[in-house]
Amino acid sequence: MGIGLLIGFFLLTVLLISFIWLFNYFRKRKSKVGIAISLAAFAFLLSILFTNNIDELTITKEDVKKDLKQINIDLNTDFEIKNNDVSGMPERNQKTEIELSESEIEKIITEIKQSKNFKEYKNDSEVYNNDVSLNIPSDGQILNIKYPKFYSRELYKEIDNIPTRMFLTVYEGKNTLEYQRWED
Numbered sequence: 001m002g003i004g005l006l007i008g009f010f011l012l013t014v015l016l017i018s019f020i021w022l023f024n025y026f027r028k029r030k031s032k033v034g035i036a037i038s039l040a041a042f043a044f045l046l047s048i049l050f051t052n053n054i055d056e057l058t059i060t061k062e063d064v065k066k067d068l069k070q071i072n073i074d075l076n077t078d079f080e081i082k083n084n085d086v087s088g089m090p091e092r093n094q095k096t097e098i099e100l101s102e103s104e105i106e107k108i109i110t111e112i113k114q115s116k117n118f119k120e121y122k123n124d125s126e127v128y129n130n131d132v133s134l135n136i137p138s139d140g141q142i143l144n145i146k147y148p149k150f151y152s153r154e155l156y157k158e159i160d161n162i163p164t165r166m167f168l169t170v171y172e173g174k175n176t177l178e179y180q181r182w183e184d
Contacts, residue, residue: 016045052086055094059084064098067181071142071153071166073108077101082176092183102175109170112151115144123148 019042026034047054065075083097112118140157153168163184170177 012045012048016042019045052089052092055086056084059096064096067096067166067179068168070157070159070164071155071168071179073111073153073168075100075104076107077104079104088183092181094181095178096181097176097178099176105170105172105175105177108168108177109151109172112144112153112170113146115142117141118144118146120146121148 019038023035023038023042026038059081061079061081064079064081068075077100079101080099081096082099083095085095087093140155143152143154145152145154150169150171152170155164155166157164165182165184166179167182168177168179
């Protein structure tokens, strides 16, 4: 994976330099069409380099609902996106925090507690002895877990032909929900 990424960055760099050279060439010849084409190509390459920043800024409530539907969470009330961080290339990591009503948080905690495969860890040593984050089934089974400080719903499956790991975190007494989406 590392060599492919380096080759990709090398090709992007070569293309970037080529388009800058073309822009200067067409600017000296005063060709408006050539300048427009080279600027459009340059903008396209920059958008590839700043994909994560664009994804951070353009997330919508529908995107959040679609992500949460993957782990069987349906939101009935309105919510606000508090934070969205996207990093990684080509492995994409997204961490989104939303603010929900307290009743919605309680509903999600109740769903987690009442699930058939609910597991509760009372202290940190139990968590470390049974490292469940390493044992998430790849068959799309959702794990529902009560860690010592928070509730979690975890999933590992292919989403849009990409192996994806999702973690939902919710705390009692707080009106925020956080989920992470890791694309391998």
